[in-house]
Amino acid sequence: MSMRPVTVIGFDADDTLWQNEQYYKLTEAHFRSLLKDFAEGDHISERLLDAEKRNLAHYGFGIKGFTLSMIETALEITEGRVPTSVISEILSIGRNLLGHPVECLPHAREALEALTGQYFLVLITKGDLFDQERKLAQSGLGDYFDAVEIVSDKTATTYRRIFGKHGDGPERAMMIGNSLKSDIVPAIAAGAWGVFVPHELTWVLEHVEKPVEAPRFREIPDLGHVPDLVARLQD
Incomplete structure (x- = not known):
């Protein structure tokens, strides 16, 4: 040898x-549906990707950083008016992502x-x-x-x-x-x-x-x- x-x-x-990525895509689709009353789906995805880029240096790669980026994006898109029920649901879909098969x-x-x-x-x-x-x-x-x-x-x-x-x-x-x-x-x-x-x-x-x-x-x-x-x- x-x-x-x-x-x-x-x-x-x-x-x-x-x-792996397919589960992120499903989670992102759910996230877009949560914010559909505030912005178009493509715009939400663009803002989420921008947040992920910014946050890589702080949170690194992985689901926890992705979840925090979703919360940050929700706050930005709604100018701080995002309902607490939506934040709760974002945390829930983040946890679900951590348990995907x-x-x-x-x-x-x-x-x-x-x-x-x-x-x-x-x-x-x-x-x-x-x-x-x-x-x-x-x-x-x-x-x-x-x-x-x-x-x-x-x-x-x-x-x-x-x-x-x-x-x-x-x-x-x-x-x-x-x-x-x-x-x-x-x-x-x-x-x-x-x-x-x-x-x-x-x-x-x-x-x-x-x-x-x-x-x-x-x-x-x-x-x-x-x-x-x-x-x-x-x-």
Whole structure:
């Protein structure tokens, strides 16, 4: 194993191993309906996205920050006149989001089964600690991973640290995920392979251009292609 070009493989969690963004979309639709008497739906979504952008530096990624951004947006759109019943309902849908079911994506388990024991597998995810631990436990995928890293953000420095800690450095590591901005571009910048697995509902703030000119960039349609891709890179 020590002679292989790739010895460590990192996996993103949300919308790579299991569904996530679809629940945010459902919650946002509910939120829009709560404020329909004050503004058009598209305007509400635009203001909510603006609030999320502003608040990332304060609250980080995850459901708690999203809930606070909904409350802030409601106050802004209604100029402070939002009924307390609406604030209560926003808190309720935020709590419901924290308890949404975990639905693994196609081929997630099969890919992990094929790789476990052959490579050092690391789950690398960002967001709320309790929520990510809950989803990992409910997914039934936890036993496949040799390590779990829940981080505040994903940068090239993050990947250098993680792949240095759990392996032979980023040059002999691979990161697999659905977010070009968080999973692929910074991993490649750190020196690792970046394997992009698109998801139709990836959050708009995670969109950047594909690094198609990067020698270590790869794209596959689903996780079922991971084992073959890894095997080819070892030749």
